[in-house]
Amino acid sequence: MSYTHLMTEVSDRYVGIITLNRPDQLNTFNSLLAGELVTALKAMDDDPGVRVVLLKGAGKAFCAGIDVNELADKSAMEYRAWIEHMERPLVTIARMKKPVIAQVQGVAAANGMGLAASADLVIAAKNTKMGLTAINVGLNCVGPVIPVARCVGRK
Numbered sequence: 001m002s003y004t005h006l007m008t009e010v011s012d013r014y015v016g017i018i019t020l021n022r023p024d025q026l027n028t029f030n031s032l033l034a035g036e037l038v039t040a041l042k043a044m045d046d047d048p049g050v051r052v053v054l055l056k057g058a059g060k061a062f063c064a065g066i067d068v069n070e071l072a073d074k075s076a077m078e079y080r081a082w083i084e085h086m087e088r089p090l091v092t093i094a095r096m097k098k099p100v101i102a103q104v105q106g107v108a109a110a111n112g113m114g115l116a117a118s119a120d121l122v123i124a125a126k127n128t129k130m131g132l133t134a135i136n137v138g139l140n141c142v143g144p145v146i147p148v149a150r151c152v153g154r155k
Contacts, residue, residue, distance in 0.1 A: 001039070001040075001043065003021075003036045003039075003040065004032055004033075004036065005020070005021055005022050005030070005032055005033040005036055006018055006019065006020060006021055006033070006036050006037060006040055007019040007021050007058070008040050008043075008044075010044075010047065010049050010050055014049060014050060014051035014052065015050070015051070015052055015053075015054055016044035016047060016049075016050035016052070016053045016054070016098075017053075017054045017056070018037070018040050018041065018044065018053060018054070018055050018056070019056050019057065019058050020033065020037070020055075020056070020057040020058060020062070020063055021058045022058075023057075023058040023059025023060070023061070024059075025064075025067060026059070026060075026061040026063070026064035026106075026107060027057040027058065027059065027061055027062065027063040027064065027112070028063065028064050028065055028066060028067040028112075029063070029065065029066045029067060029086050029089075029111050030067040030069075030070055031070060031082070031085060031086075034085055034086050034088060034089055035085070035088075037089040037092075038088050038089050038092050041053065041089065041092045041093060041096065041100075042092065044098065045096045045097055045098050050098060051098065052098060052099050052100075052101060053096070053098055053099070053100045053101070054100075054101050054103055055093075055100055055101065055102050055103065055115065055119060056102070056103035056104075056105075057104075057105070057106070057112075059106075060105070060106045061105070061106035061107040061108075061112075062102070062103075062104040062105055062106055062107065062108045062112055062115075062116065062128070063107070063108060063109075063111065063112025063115055064107045064109050064110070064112055065109045065110030065111045065112050065113075066086050066110060066111050070082065086111060087111070087114070089111075089115065089118075090111070090114045090115065090118045093115070093118040093119060094118055099120040099121065100118070100119040100120050100121075101119060101120065101121045101122070101123065102115060102116040102119035102121070102122045102123070103123050104116050104122055104123065104124040104125065104128050104130075105124070105125040105127060105128060106125070106127060106128065106129070107128075107129050107130075108124075108128060108129070108130045109129070109130070109131050109132075110131075110132060113130045113131060113132055116130065
């Protein structure tokens with residue numbers, strides 16, 4: 001399948017590779033990327049030629065969160081639906097039968113940190129900076145908090 005904001009491949013070693021491909025926007029989620037990512041994750045989970053999924057970001061950042069340019073002029077109900085759509089990849093990863101490995105470099109912020117925390121294993125470069133930063137732009141970062149709390153723990 002062809003995607004606008006993702007690159008996918010399946011290696012001859014049973015590794016399904018999904019690359020977030022919006023490097024000029026630090027791989028931030030927009031509505032299209034979020035939808036494509038859910039589709040790609042489900043396709044990899046259903047593919048018998050894939051035993052493990054590697055999730056990575058093109059360019060200097062893994063994922064800097066959500067593209068807040070889509071936030072303007074939404075009603076409360078539209079905002080709620082939009083946030084649920086943006087968080088759907090995190091839920092999809094949690095429900096997958098196959099393991100997901102996040103290859104993280106640069107920035108993993110907000111939903112990007114949620115992606116990393118949702119994965120079964122994270123391999124992070126030394127230059128990686130992670131954080132739940134949605135509050136800095138006036139958003140409530142509930143979606144990523146759940147997988148982060150599960151893997152970091154209460155303390």
